[in-house]
Amino acid sequence: MGRLRKAFNHLTPPQVLAVGFIWAIICGTILLLLPFAATEPVSFIDALFTATSATTVTGLVVLDTGSDFTVFGQTVIMILIKLGGLGLMTFAILIVLALGKKIGLKERMLVQESFNQPTMGGMVRLVKMLLVFAFSMELIATVFLALRWVPEYGWSFGLFTSLFHAISAFNNAGFSLWSDSLSGYVGDPAVNLIITILFITGGIGFTVVYDSIRTKNFRQLSLHSKIMITGTLIVNVAAMFIIFILEYGNPETLGGFLWYEKILASYFQAVTPRTAGFNTIDIGSMESSTITFMLLLMFIGAGSASTGSGIKLTTFLVIVLAVTAYLRGKKEPVIFERTIQDHIVVRALAIVVVSLSAVLVSIFILSLTEDAPYILVVFEAFSAFGTVGLSMGLTHELSGIGKQVIIVLMIIGRLGPVTLAFALAKSKSSNVRYPKGDIFTG
Amino acid sequence: MGRLRKAFNHLTPPQVLAVGFIWAIICGTILLLLPFAATEPVSFIDALFTATSATTVTGLVVLDTGSDFTVFGQTVIMILIKLGGLGLMTFAILIVLALGKKIGLKERMLVQESFNQPTMGGMVRLVKMLLVFAFSMELIATVFLALRWVPEYGWSFGLFTSLFHAISAFNNAGFSLWSDSLSGYVGDPAVNLIITILFITGGIGFTVVYDSIRTKNFRQLSLHSKIMITGTLIVNVAAMFIIFILEYGNPETLGGFLWYEKILASYFQAVTPRTAGFNTIDIGSMESSTITFMLLLMFIGAGSASTGSGIKLTTFLVIVLAVTAYLRGKKEPVIFERTIQDHIVVRALAIVVVSLSAVLVSIFILSLTEDAPYILVVFEAFSAFGTVGLSMGLTHELSGIGKQVIIVLMIIGRLGPVTLAFALAKSKSSNVRYPKGDIFTG
Ligand SMILES: [K+]
Ligand SMILES: [K+]
Numbered sequence: 071m072g073r074l075r076k077a078f079n080h081l082t083p084p085q086v087l088a089v090g091f092i093w094a095i096i097c098g099t100i101l102l103l104l105p106f107a108a109t110e111p112v113s114f115i116d117a118l119f120t121a122t123s124a125t126t127v128t129g130l131v132v133l134d135t136g137s138d139f140t141v142f143g144q145t146v147i148m149i150l151i152k153l154g155g156l157g158l159m160t161f162a163i164l165i166v167l168a169l170g171k172k173i174g175l176k177e178r179m180l181v182q183e184s185f186n187q188p189t190m191g192g193m194v195r196l197v198k199m200l201l202v203f204a205f206s207m208e209l210i211a212t213v214f215l216a217l218r219w220v221p222e223y224g225w226s227f228g229l230f231t232s233l234f235h236a237i238s239a240f241n242n243a244g245f246s247l248w249s250d251s252l253s254g255y256v257g258d259p260a261v262n263l264i265i266t267i268l269f270i271t272g273g274i275g276f277t278v279v280y281d282s283i284r285t286k287n288f289r290q291l292s293l294h295s296k297i298m299i300t301g302t303l304i305v306n307v308a309a310m311f312i313i314f315i316l317e318y319g320n321p322e323t324l325g326g327f328l329w330y331e332k333i334l335a336s337y338f339q340a341v342t343p344r345t346a347g348f349n350t351i352d353i354g355s356m357e358s359s360t361i362t363f364m365l366l367l368m369f370i371g372a373g374s375a376s377t378g379s380g381i382k383l384t385t386f387l388v389i390v391l392a393v394t395a396y397l398r399g400k401k402e403p404v405i406f407e408r409t410i411q412d413h414i415v416v417r418a419l420a421i422v423v424v425s426l427s428a429v430l431v432s433i434f435i436l437s438l439t440e441d442a443p444y445i446l447v448v449f450e451a452f453s454a455f456g457t458v459g460l461s462m463g464l465t466h467e468l469s470g471i472g473k474q475v476i477i478v479l480m481i482i483g484r485l486g487p488v489t490l491a492f493a494l495a496k497s498k499s500s501n502v503r504y505p506k507g508d509i510f511t512g
Numbered sequence: 513m514g515r516l517r518k519a520f521n522h523l524t525p526p527q528v529l530a531v532g533f534i535w536a537i538i539c540g541t542i543l544l545l546l547p548f549a550a551t552e553p554v555s556f557i558d559a560l561f562t563a564t565s566a567t568t569v570t571g572l573v574v575l576d577t578g579s580d581f582t583v584f585g586q587t588v589i590m591i592l593i594k595l596g597g598l599g600l601m602t603f604a605i606l607i608v609l610a611l612g613k614k615i616g617l618k619e620r621m622l623v624q625e626s627f628n629q630p631t632m633g634g635m636v637r638l639v640k641m642l643l644v645f646a647f648s649m650e651l652i653a654t655v656f657l658a659l660r661w662v663p664e665y666g667w668s669f670g671l672f673t674s675l676f677h678a679i680s681a682f683n684n685a686g687f688s689l690w691s692d693s694l695s696g697y698v699g700d701p702a703v704n705l706i707i708t709i710l711f712i713t714g715g716i717g718f719t720v721v722y723d724s725i726r727t728k729n730f731r732q733l734s735l736h737s738k739i740m741i742t743g744t745l746i747v748n749v750a751a752m753f754i755i756f757i758l759e760y761g762n763p764e765t766l767g768g769f770l771w772y773e774k775i776l777a778s779y780f781q782a783v784t785p786r787t788a789g790f791n792t793i794d795i796g797s798m799e800s801s802t803i804t805f806m807l808l809l810m811f812i813g814a815g816s817a818s819t820g821s822g823i824k825l826t827t828f829l830v831i832v833l834a835v836t837a838y839l840r841g842k843k844e845p846v847i848f849e850r851t852i853q854d855h856i857v858v859r860a861l862a863i864v865v866v867s868l869s870a871v872l873v874s875i876f877i878l879s880l881t882e883d884a885p886y887i888l889v890v891f892e893a894f895s896a897f898g899t900v901g902l903s904m905g906l907t908h909e910l911s912g913i914g915k916q917v918i919i920v921l922m923i924i925g926r927l928g929p930v931t932l933a934f935a936l937a938k939s940k941s942s943n944v945r946y947p948k949g950d951i952f953t954g
Contacts, residue, residue, distance in 0.1 A: 358879035362872070393865045416854075434804045444887035
């Protein structure tokens with residue numbers, strides 16, 4: 071035990087995070103293999119897939135959560151979601167704490183500006199506040215959902231399904247007890263509103279929520295919060311319009327709906343690809359143009375230190391700003407009267423390149439192992455990497471190797487970008503300095 | 513006339529290049545619409561498509577070059593290829609000349625290192641050498657191909673087809689007089705060797721060729737030449753092995769071939785996606801894993817100041833080196849004992865982002881307008897952007913809007929990266945300096 075603790079102390083924080091995730095997945099797999107966890111015997115790979123999907127808050131399913139698992143199995147899934155979602159958010163704050171101790175004054179200022187938090191003691195308080203905030207959101211949402219679902223399903227299932235969907239939504243997990251996700255409530259304003267508020271709040275990042283509660287005035291928000299709030303608003307509204315127009319005439323999606331159902335469904339499908347993963351219309355029936363657009367949304371993902379994944383909205387915006395500034399001949403990108411430094415641009419570049427490589431390699435392997443249309447394979451890979459959980463229907467038909475690829479990709483997608491971002495916050499300098507060389511590009 | 517020249521003098525060099533290309537395309541379209549250019553009347557959009565494909569040295573065809581056009585029409589296509597290929601290479605050198613006059617000592621040193629050329633007078637000599645080099649390569653290749661094809665087809669067609677394929681290959685155009693490209697010569701070592709030497713030499717960039725001829729020792733080559741030669745070798749050999757393994761058992765491609773035909777065909781299909789565009793096996797029958805790999809090769813493309821397009825091998829390597837250096841905690845990427853400066857990394861980033869955006873938007877529009885499997889649409893867009901010219905079969909079935917999208921994409925693909933690279937070589941500094949801001953990414 072002493073040796074174990076000693077080994078543990080030698081791990082870097084990202085390694086601690088990875089070990090924690092692997093342990094949760096292993097425990098979850100064992101619990102889901104118990105005879106009373108499922109209605110019929112579950113294979114090892116399917117239990118592992120389900121545990122990974124829950125812990126990484128993805129929501130891709132090879133089994134039907136509502137009918138193939140018992141209430142015990144569903145509870146295990148719910149707890150894994152809670153651990154996975156909260157675990158990463160807490161980690162993000164703890165790592166900031168660790169950074170604050172080791173790094174120089176400049177980085178310490180960054181940490182303090184982001185959290186508007188001048189002392190270390192305040193940081194610990196911040197983690198406590200995160201826990202309280204998460205539980206409160208889930209509790210209040212459960213009550214509101216129960217008002218809708220207890221009358222429909224009775225106390226027992228009505229309460230359980232409300233709690234399950236509240237936790238699944240706040241943690242951007244996308245798991246549902248219904249096999250068609252929330253398609254049964256496509257025109258229900260209450261369910262649409264509660265679920266989307268949960269996953270948007272969970273996905274924007276706790277630092278932004280904390281900053282917003284603390285500050286009354288938009289101008290006083292940290293740069294990070296300003297970008298996240300403005301960016302989320304713009305991307306979501308634009309996505310809603312685009313999906314509304316593209317799917318308007320599609321008889322298998324919006325075509326047959328009433329006007330307000332069309333608007334509600336467009337809104338829901340616009341906000342869900344940024345890693346929430348619930349759906350109210352059939353993804354497999356959407357136009358391939360909409361699917362192409364959703365690939366981009368899934369890759370972008372949510373906010374830093376959130377329950378969502380993807381490369382993160384800020385990473386995407388940093389790239390866009392840097393390229394725009396460069397094309398316009400500006401020396402440095404500027405946003406909200408602040409310049410973005412080179413090392414942030416290079417970090418964003420690293421995250422995008424590593425992420426795209428992971429997705430590309432996965433598509434390559436899946437196109438070898440799966441006998442399915444290319445668009446299904448591409449969509450599945452982007453969905454797994456972004457821990458989105460939407461599927462055009464491939465998940466249920468995955469081969470054994472295909473399941474393994476998706477399992478690895480979900481873990482990379484959940485831990486990769488955040489690990490990269492924080493592990494690389496401090497970079498060593500090379501001892502050998504070479505003269506500068508020039509290369510033509512383009 | 514005086515006013516026209518005055519207006520012309522006000523254009524920036526990239527604008528001159530764009531105007532030149534548009535003029536060549538318009539003249540080509542008119543010539544191809546002449547009644548004696550085609551065996552049957554050609555529609556305006558098809559003539560425009562063919563002229564654009566030839567001038568941008570792409571090789572995507574909506575009509576069959578060998579049977580739908582007369583020798584006059586085929587000659588027009590050949591001249592457009594020659595103008596388009598040589599035009600861009602000359603431009604690349606002229607723009608370097610222009611840069612040399614305007615820019616500071618540092619950039620002048622870069623120009624001189626790259627060309628190993630100490631004086632401006634030497635630059636003009638360089639352009640002359642390029643013209644002589646291109647004509648010599650094409651002439652010698654025509655003679656060698658004629659040795660193979662005159663005995664088979666007689667003097668008239670034998671000589672013409674040799675000249676046509678020599679020009680098409682050296683300029684990485686991918687146009688062929690046979691509807692199945694070079695599939696009839698899949699096992700012919702002479703044809704395989706001559707054609708690939710032509711397009712690899714044309715695609716590596718004239719500065720590299722010049723540097724190699726001038727310098728006896730690899731160590732004395734410029735950094736750019738070292739990277740291009742090593743990179744081309746590694747990528748081509750790796751691609752050959754990968755395609756050999758992936759397609760080995762595919763009965764519709766390598767499956768039925770003899771062992772040496774398998775190797776020859778793997779080699780040919782490995783080197784052709786880097787914008788040459790000829791093929792000796794049916795692209796539409798290849799495995800979707802091979803297609804995924806080829807998408808990457810097509811996007812990477814050829815070398816700077818070459819007859820090929822794509823983001824360029826150096827752009828790709830700069831991104832890979834920058835990310836690798838960053839992941840390993842190094843301050844700056846190093847290659848061949850030279851560091852790569854930040855502004856080169858940002859320029860490469862800009863080229864990749866703009867290019868990927870152009871391809872993504874095109875896939876989006878094509879998926880709206882074309883009724884075809886997704887993989888065909890994705891492949892067609894990457895092929896058009898990289899001015900590669902390989903197709904899984906969509907080109908012939910393109911809708912009117914689809915043809916327009918591909919026309920625009922071919923022009924962007926041919927002019928975009930090179931224009932970006934040179935136009936952005938000098939960047940203005942912003943007058944307003946803001947304090948530095950920090951953002952979490954990932
Ligand atoms: K999810
Ligand atoms: K080509």
